[in-house]
Amino acid sequence: MLSQLTVQHFAIVKFLELDFNQGMTTITGETGAGKSIAIDALGLCLGNRADLSMIRQGADKAEVSARFNLSDTPKALEWLRNNDLENSLSDNPNECLLRRIITTEGRSRAYINSTPVPSSQLKSLGQLLVNIHGQHAHQSLLRNDTQLAIIDDYASHQPLLQKVKDTYQGCHFLKKQLQQQQLSQQEKQARKQLLEYQIVELDEFALGEDEFAEIEAEHKKLANSGALLESTQVSLNLLSDGEEVDALSLLQKSITLLETQVQHDEQLANIVESLQVAVIQIEEAGYELRQYTEKLELDPEQFQQLEERLSQALTLARKHQVQPEMLYAFHQKLSKEYQQLNNSEVQIEQLTTELENAQEDYAKHAKKLSQSRKRYAKELSEKITKSIQKLNMEDGRFEVALTQNETTNLSPLGIDNIEFQVAANAGQGLQNLGKVASGGELSRISLAIQVIISQRVSTPTLIFDEVDVGISGATAAVVGNLLRQLGESTQILCVTHLPQVAGNGHQHMIVNKESDGKTTNTNMQLLNNKQRVEELARLLGGDSITEHTLANAQDLLIK
Known part of the structure; x- marks a missing residue:
């Protein structure tokens, strides 16, 4: 509280x-x-x-x-x-x-x-x-959704109502998916023809997933193969393959000279060791350069093939308005869409079956809710009738009238139409509350x-x-x-x-x-009791409070 x-x-x-x-x-x-x-x-x-x-x-x-x-x-x-x-x-x-x-x-x-x-x-x-x-609650009482909420609150229908709402949402989702799938055959056919033309062209080119990056790198390499070969050969000569002098022979000569002097100063030993490490590194670099040079080929025919494939990839990318690196992904996307169009009839059949099952599930829960509403509607009608008769409507009658919705349109509130009906006086028939x-x-x-x-x-x-x-x-x-x-x-x-x-x-x-x-x-x-009596008297008589209104107020006060 x-x-x-x-x-x-x-x-x-x-x-x-x-x-x-x-x-x-x-x-x-x-x-x-x-x-x-x-x-x-x-x-x-x-x-x-x-x-x-x-x-x-x-x-x-x-x-x-x-x-x-x-x-x-x-x-x-x-x-x-x-x-x-x-x-x-x-x-x-x-x-x-x-x-x-x-x-x-x-x-x-x-x-x-x-x-x-x-x-x-x-x-x-x-x-x-x-x-x-x-x-203003009595004003909303005329609305159908408020009337349904009243009977559902009275009957504690929240779990049942939630089941109906959940199955309604499932039906609504499946119905929307089905409608999206049910495009006109003309539209689907036109799209399918366009995809066929585009996919055939891309299938013929058959670009691999990472092929464009590989082509681009290999093309760049072959385009500069002459300069690469010359630079690696010169570097190799400078490092270890020189006819007269190279870095390796100079290091080895320096090591030989210093080794003869280590006996005179041991500090030179660390320097000799560093130079020996450098010799090993130069030998390894020379070996790798030699391997690289032997593998580097000047192949004009291969270069021409690469240039043609690179040019074709760029042309297709411009045609389809995508980046060349995205051409493979674009090809896969079109193929997937084409496959989906081919499978659309199967998907429509599956969605139709799923929707029918969902609608049956909805109908089961909605019918259960409707049956419970009818059972409690009678009980609530009797209670409201007794209550309004105590509220100066001695001959009043009240009824919660429920009918099932015959349309195919589903509602998250179930299948019931509701109408609160009242007869305010004896001899009158029940009519719509708002009328x-x-x-x-x-x-x-x-x-x-x-x-x-x-x-x-x-x-x-x-x-x-x-x-x-x-x-x-x-x-x-x-x-x-x-x-x-x-x-x-x-x-x-x-x-x-x-x-x-x-x-x-x-x-x-x-x-x-x-x-x-x-x-x-x-x-x-x-307020205390005395103050309450005075306030009740004010409510009874306004600004004019007399002994009579105070006496009446005292009678109204229930302790």
């Missing part, structure tokens, strides 16, 4: 630190005081989109922290363990701290237990901690659904943000009782303008807005 919320420089809040308890906490305040600011701040901490307008004017950043006690939330603790985000710094390992900072530079930083995380992880964890029901329900009736139906769904979903904290819009009188008292009952097992935060709802809270907070003419600040405080 949410145990503490700290807000700094958020909207018109300078600083706010709120402690929350188990049960139902009601939040009231005058219109425009900012009753929903705490909910908006918590939403930011749960991964909602950050906006610069959230930063209090004059401040350089806004910061929100939310502390949760996860003792009764094993799924959230498991999520933290799986993501290596457990609370290792606190004495209470079941405590979790979420923090979000936004700056005027447009930067947003998020933390879970002091570890920096992307805001998407805040959102992922937040879904296990808090469920927010907004004041017959008034605004007040729509609000009551929406609230009934939210309370029923909340009892089925294991989220530890539920927030109702002015969901009682359009409700008043005796109906409001029933709403308050419903939320209080829900608060016996779940933490409830309820922003309301109705005294009948506010009086049912286990705790009551009031929102006040203050201004000194230059700046405005919103604060919240927990």
Whole structure:
């Protein structure tokens, strides 16, 4: 559950630190005081989109922290363990701290237990901690996807629904691949003819994988073979094959002279040794030069063949607009594409079979989901009917109508068409919710659904943000009782303008807005019993609070 919320420089809040308890906490305040600011701040901490307008004017950043006690939330603790985000710094390992900072530079930083995380992880964890029901929830109730989500939440269909979504994605992928393969025969034939012409020409040339580099190197070598031969012969003569004098004979003569003097000075021995090493190196170099010279051939015919092949390779490379070194790879690419075109019919048959199997798999899971939806739709319809009858719709009836989609278009939500139907009065037939329900009736139906769904979903904290819009009188008292009952097992935060709802809270907070003419600040405080009666009286009678309204307020307060 949410145990503490700290807000700094958020909207018109300078600083706010709120402690929350188990049960139902009601939040009231005058219109425009900012009753929903705490909910908006918590939403930011749960991964909602950050906006610069959230930063209090004059401040350089806004910061929100939310502390949760996860003792009764094993799924959230498991999520933290799986993501290596457990609370290792606190004495209470079941405590979790979420923090979000936004700056005027447009930067947003998020933390879970002091570890920096992307805001998407805040959102992922937040879904296990808090469920927010907004004041406009009744408007989205008319959408088919919302209606399907309601029946799926009620029936805990997430595993079944995920199977349907996964198989839908598989079908979608295979269908796209099949469509890509099913090019027109004319287009494929034209491409195939072009490839045949290009491949035949390249096959005839038959350039090897690294052949162009080898040709280029050999051509360069033969083009300079005369100069190479002359230089190596001269070098060989200078090193060891000179008729009169060469480096080797000079070194050997120097060694002989110095060896006769070693007996007079032993330091010359190291020099002699170095010269002997030099002799060995010159002998080895001379041997390698001699071998190189013997292998170096002046072959005009070979040079001509190489020049012709090099020229042809360059011509083909220019023709196909590739680098000469890439000509082999280009040839292989064309051959592969040609082979794929030849195999396209086989591939189309394989993809068609795979798609049919995937569609059968999708249909199996979608049918299983549909059957389960129908079973729970009856149960949910009965519960909503009973609930709206308590909410001043005594003769109201509600039904979740499901029919199977007869089109061949697959959907990630399954094969069901859904329609919420209602009969608000006795003697009326069931009709589409959006056509017959008034605004007040729509609000009551929406609230009934939210309370029923909340009892089925294991989220530890539920927030109702002015969901009682359009409700008043005796109906409001029933709403308050419903939320209080829900608060016996779940933490409830309820922003309301109705005294009948506010009086049912286990705790009551009031929102006040203050201004000194230059700046405005919103604060919240927990009320004691006396203050609660006064606030309920204000909600009942406005600015005119009498003994009578105070007495009525006292009657509304449930302790």
